[in-house]
Amino acid sequence: MQILSGKDLSNIIQAQVKVEVAEWVANGGKQPHLAVILVGSDGASETYVGHKVRMCERLGIKSSLVKHSDEISEEDLLAEVERLNNDDDIDGFIVQLPLPKHINVDKVIETIDHRKDVDGFHSINVGRMAQNVPCFLPATPYGIMQILEHYQIDTQGKECVVLGRSNIVGRPVSILMSNNGNPGNATVTVCHSRTKDLKKHTLNADILIVALGIPEFVKADMVKEGVVIIDVGTTRVEDASRKRGYRLSGDVKYDEVAPKCSAITPVPGGVGPMTVISLIKNTVRAVKGEVYPK
């Protein structure tokens, strides 16, 4: 059984990106610049944003953190987005989610210039992904595709079952796995809350991608021997034995499922660590005009 370590892969890609950025700048390229808009003072959001900013620093990428109180009006936030759209020094930017309830998230995301939408949430990038043309992929699906590619998991013609149809993971990864490409070309089934005979589908999977957010949902009797599992779940579960009072749980009951797998992503250390580096990779693609020529 092979452990698909996103932590290891992230470290490898970070080293590559660091060299890539240094060479790009040495050859006269503009230093990449990522901006992050953070609204309010949600603890988890501040932690995520901190990860992003620090990784930029380590890899030679300029970053700007634009903080606003959670009392900012929608109008002012949209004006801030427009300001970043028009700032030629900024190659890509994101609006850290969630946003306060008085702000229309869709409106904010649709206002982002899709050429700077390194989170891949703008409908133009989503549509281009579905049309299988160059675009910014959202971080988690992009991270999953990189794991499959790096660990040389054969996806061509394989039976792939995706549990979950969310806009940020299930839907995009199901499209990417089904598209003509490598990784890709799998026969993909999307299961969700309305699916009736779930076990029949999971037992048929050569590759099972689980993005439900339900701790330890997938049990050993639901998968076949030799399956490859990508576990996207990362839920905080109370655990008094841990110093911080919780542990991170995946959507797969790892101890009993892992022995049946040919390969599996652990939690933590699997898909999670791939998200920030995927955002960074999008930022580098942006400055180089690899998706949208400059």
Added chain:
Amino acid sequence: MQILSGKDLSNIIQAQVKVEVAEWVANGGKQPHLAVILVGSDGASETYVGHKVRMCERLGIKSSLVKHSDEISEEDLLAEVERLNNDDDIDGFIVQLPLPKHINVDKVIETIDHRKDVDGFHSINVGRMAQNVPCFLPATPYGIMQILEHYQIDTQGKECVVLGRSNIVGRPVSILMSNNGNPGNATVTVCHSRTKDLKKHTLNADILIVALGIPEFVKADMVKEGVVIIDVGTTRVEDASRKRGYRLSGDVKYDEVAPKCSAITPVPGGVGPMTVISLIKNTVRAVKGEVYPK
């Protein structure tokens, strides 16, 4: 076995749209106006465009046919698209495909204002479809959804298998059938040229949507008793016994498959007749600002 007649349904919807448009105009609404750009003199394209223009006339919708020779430059065609984008009298327009090879189709479609993209091909509309928010749906998938709705085919939690992953039918209909909605909420599997055990999937289908363009591909031994089949194929097959020298063939071997079905769309008279009325419905939605508020 129920025949899902798109021809009948199109007639019903045409009657509804005619009343809807008349009432809208009587209440002071602007008469809907569809423009069609036709490049070159491809016989099939001229036929399709003729259908669209004549249906507009019958239903009280203004139409404009903008013809160009196949020698038009890409630059001039893009300028024509911009002209229609900026013409306030035009609520929606399409560029009839295919285009001559020297023109970049993607560039032309992306230049269309998505708020006037009644063919639903612009990446913003595709992305919004994948995100399950209001958008213009492409004509064939929209037609299929209307057939399922009108004939009250239960899709909730059903096993739906889609054969084909094209941008104009397979991919969008697979997303719509999987999205949270009604019709929708099916467990959808997308099969394509790389799928290995196709028959295993088709035999599992409660609803089978076939969009391959391969005449009579689906045989009786590939489906289970009681299946609902949507046959999107419409291929001209030589037939000396017909006056015009050909007949239209679906992707399903109808004579042997239909008796096993609980419901099936015939070819011709099934999905085909739904496409023009779906385009017209999008045009009416455009003038009313139902998708993108005016």
